Amino acid sequence: MNVSKKTAVAVCIVMSVFLLVGTAFAAKPKGTAEKEEGVYTIGMIVKNLGNPFFEACERGAKEAAAELGDKIIFTGPDVPTAEGQIALIDSFIAQRVDVIAPVANDPDALIPVCNKARNAGINVVAWNSPMTSEGVDIYVDNPTAESLGRIEVQMLADLIDYEGEFAILSAAATMPNQNLFIEWMKEELKLPKYSKMKFVGTVYGDDLREKSYNEAMGLFKSYPNLKGIISPTTVGIAATARALEDEGLSGKIELTGLGLPSEMAEYIKSGTCGKMALFNPVDQGYLSVYASHTIASGEIEGNVGETFSAGRMGEFEIVEVKGQAPSIIMGEPFIFDAGNIDEWKDVY
Amino acid sequence: MNAEIGKKKNVFFRRWEWYLVILIIFVNIVNVYLSPYYLNMTNLMDMTFNFMEKGFIVLIMAYIMISANIDISVASNIAMSSVVMSVLYQSGFNIWLAVLSGLCTGAAGGLLNGLIVTRFRLSSVVVTLGTYSLYRGISFLILGDKAVTKFPEGFSYVGQGYILNSPVPFQLVVFVVIAVLFILILHKTTFGRYVYSIGTNEEACRYSGVKVDRIKVILFTLSGFLSAFSGVFLTSRIGVSRPSIALNYELEIITIVVLGGVSMYGGKGTMAGVILALFLVGMLRYGLSLKNVPANMILIIIGLILICSAIIPNVVYGVRKRSEFRKEI
Numbered sequence: 001m002n003v004s005k006k007t008a009v010a011v012c013i014v015m016s017v018f019l020l021v022g023t024a025f026a027a028k029p030k031g032t033a034e035k036e037e038g039v040y041t042i043g044m045i046v047k048n049l050g051n052p053f054f055e056a057c058e059r060g061a062k063e064a065a066a067e068l069g070d071k072i073i074f075t076g077p078d079v080p081t082a083e084g085q086i087a088l089i090d091s092f093i094a095q096r097v098d099v100i101a102p103v104a105n106d107p108d109a110l111i112p113v114c115n116k117a118r119n120a121g122i123n124v125v126a127w128n129s130p131m132t133s134e135g136v137d138i139y140v141d142n143p144t145a146e147s148l149g150r151i152e153v154q155m156l157a158d159l160i161d162y163e164g165e166f167a168i169l170s171a172a173a174t175m176p177n178q179n180l181f182i183e184w185m186k187e188e189l190k191l192p193k194y195s196k197m198k199f200v201g202t203v204y205g206d207d208l209r210e211k212s213y214n215e216a217m218g219l220f221k222s223y224p225n226l227k228g229i230i231s232p233t234t235v236g237i238a239a240t241a242r243a244l245e246d247e248g249l250s251g252k253i254e255l256t257g258l259g260l261p262s263e264m265a266e267y268i269k270s271g272t273c274g275k276m277a278l279f280n281p282v283d284q285g286y287l288s289v290y291a292s293h294t295i296a297s298g299e300i301e302g303n304v305g306e307t308f309s310a311g312r313m314g315e316f317e318i319v320e321v322k323g324q325a326p327s328i329i330m331g332e333p334f335i336f337d338a339g340n341i342d343e344w345k346d347v348y
Numbered sequence: 349m350n351a352e353i354g355k356k357k358n359v360f361f362r363r364w365e366w367y368l369v370i371l372i373i374f375v376n377i378v379n380v381y382l383s384p385y386y387l388n389m390t391n392l393m394d395m396t397f398n399f400m401e402k403g404f405i406v407l408i409m410a411y412i413m414i415s416a417n418i419d420i421s422v423a424s425n426i427a428m429s430s431v432v433m434s435v436l437y438q439s440g441f442n443i444w445l446a447v448l449s450g451l452c453t454g455a456a457g458g459l460l461n462g463l464i465v466t467r468f469r470l471s472s473v474v475v476t477l478g479t480y481s482l483y484r485g486i487s488f489l490i491l492g493d494k495a496v497t498k499f500p501e502g503f504s505y506v507g508q509g510y511i512l513n514s515p516v517p518f519q520l521v522v523f524v525v526i527a528v529l530f531i532l533i534l535h536k537t538t539f540g541r542y543v544y545s546i547g548t549n550e551e552a553c554r555y556s557g558v559k560v561d562r563i564k565v566i567l568f569t570l571s572g573f574l575s576a577f578s579g580v581f582l583t584s585r586i587g588v589s590r591p592s593i594a595l596n597y598e599l600e601i602i603t604i605v606v607l608g609g610v611s612m613y614g615g616k617g618t619m620a621g622v623i624l625a626l627f628l629v630g631m632l633r634y635g636l637s638l639k640n641v642p643a644n645m646i647l648i649i650i651g652l653i654l655i656c657s658a659i660i661p662n663v664v665y666g667v668r669k670r671s672e673f674r675k676e677i
Binding site for chain 1: 383385388391394395397398495497504508582585586587588590592593594595596633634637638640642643644646647
């Protein structure tokens with residue numbers, strides 16, 4: 001018997017012993033980790049680890065879990081791929097968690113493994129990134145485009161006392177999100193209280209810092225009476241804020257929109273940007289855990305029209321949104337101003 | 349692997365594979381101790397889903413690395429063939445015809461690698477590093493940021509199915525069959541001997557009349573074919589094809605082959621070693637993920653094991669040399 005043959009035999013023996021032991025233990029009842037009544041294990045999978053946005057979500061998720069007495073496993077793959085998330089979902093299925101709550105990197109690729117989980121009696125609750133009812137029971141949605149659009153007009157009106165010219169500095173003309181926001185802004189402007197506000201036009205910075213900066217400069221020149229700018233994109237609002245400060249127009253032209261606290265903190269503190277909005281990741285984690293808990297306990301089944309209470313965030317109703325599983329809409333966007341920006345600037 | 353010739357008696361137990369066997373036993377004991385869910389037939393079988401696709405490529409990568417070459421383009425080749433396959437299916441082809449075209453695409457990709465390496469006498473690192481970007485780029489060119497989904501039921505079985513009603517995945521059975529084939533070819537045929545000898549001394553092989561170029565082209569083509577083959581399983585398992593599929597797979601595959609005892613300089617290594625290493629990494633990953641160890645931590649652990657594995661043979665060799673030296677004195 002030569003060496004490689006011996007090794008092959010030895011390897012085979014080891015593998016078969018291993019499999020036999022495995023089979024022997026397979027018969028063992030799964031009572032090793034007995035479940036406590038009313039305590040649910042929720043496995044949350046984010047896009048990838050090390051993302052400050054999701055670290056903020058984790059804080060909210062842990063807060064909700066502490067209130068409900070649930071157990072949270074918060075994890076994600078090392079790179080944002082669907083394959084990594086599938087492996088994690090597989091391990092959650094093996095651990096017999098009660099709910100799996102993924103933020104899908106690829107909604108389609110998670111469908112088979114999510115259905116495997118559902119067949120094993122595990123509820124699947126998607127959040128932050130939409131999935132259809134093919135794969136999940138319910139989806140905890142971000143605030144709607146409607147609320148994000150309307151609130152931007154409300155914030156600006158508040159900053160310029162409902163009077164004067166204003167422009168919009170958007171991302172690219174083709175971006176569906178921003179276009180939707182702008183449509184809702186126009187809808188909000190139809191209300192009589194905005195009658196003295198004049199919308200002069202939209203420019204596009206293509207979500208590039210340099211171009212957005214130049215477009216903002218162009219606005220200052222084209223509209224000498226400009227009182228305000230709305231920028232419904234995180235890149236645009238930061239570039240506009242810098243342009244305003246460079247030109248010494250801070251305070252003369254008011255700025256608002258959707259921005260990241262970490263990028264905007266200095267401009268909010270200096271008063272260049274009076275206030276801005278975005279949704280609150282802590283609340284998103286909190287709400288997702290409450291939704292997971294209520295569906296695991298059987299309080300709701302995940303049908304449109306059902307309602308449930310989510311602790312400090314109040315009552316929520318499951319609604320129908322086209323192209324999504326029955327959805328829970330996370331209510332109003334969160335407003336950042338000089339009063340609260342310090343808490344948030346390190347969060348995301 | 350460091351045993352000297354002429355000391356056959358103790359050679360058997362000094363083999364690298366034993367180190368891996370010990371590691372596997374250790375990992376399993378730790379896993380069983382740490383997680384009540386580990387030692388469960390269904391779970392152990394399901395575990396294999398997450399590394400079988402890499403396993404197919406590990407088999408051929410071992411051949412390529414034993415012949416002192418490397419193929420970095422494997423993961424990009426998975427993406428390219430998967431995208432070609434799914435786009436053809438979407439445009440109305442029969443799914444199995446599309447699968448066949450995907451396999452041909454992969455093989456063609458491998459053939460191109462092989463031809464460039466042999467015709468221009470280039471280093472395989474350079475060539476496959478180029479095609480690594482090229483094939484991924486082609487996939488993005490074909491599909492952009494879109495994805496193909498909704499594959500038929502029969503196709504889903506390939507990557508998700510089980511043998512009858514048992515918990516044994518279809519994928520695992522296919523892997524075992526191919527692995528046996530690869531073990532036999534490498535260790536029992538002239539072709540296998542040639543692969544080793546090319547890795548040990550390519551020039552000597554050429555002068556002895558071994559058709560080195562032909563063997564290299566065959567190896568690279570096979571690598572492309574198996575990448576596409578693995579792509580079929582991966583696409584079927586996750587039910588979607590997109591250009592970013594199988595990202596970073598090549599590094600993990602090369603890690604496993606090196607851990608399996610294949611020398612980066614060629615000429616050394618066994619099939620048993622790489623298969624053990626495949627299961628070792630798979631079991632380690634699965635056990636750690638059952639304990640919900642963060643992914644970054646898992647990477648650190650696998651990295652440490654690889655580094656230790658690279659150091660240990662040198663240390664052992666040094667110690668043995670020294671003790672023999674003392675005896676002689």
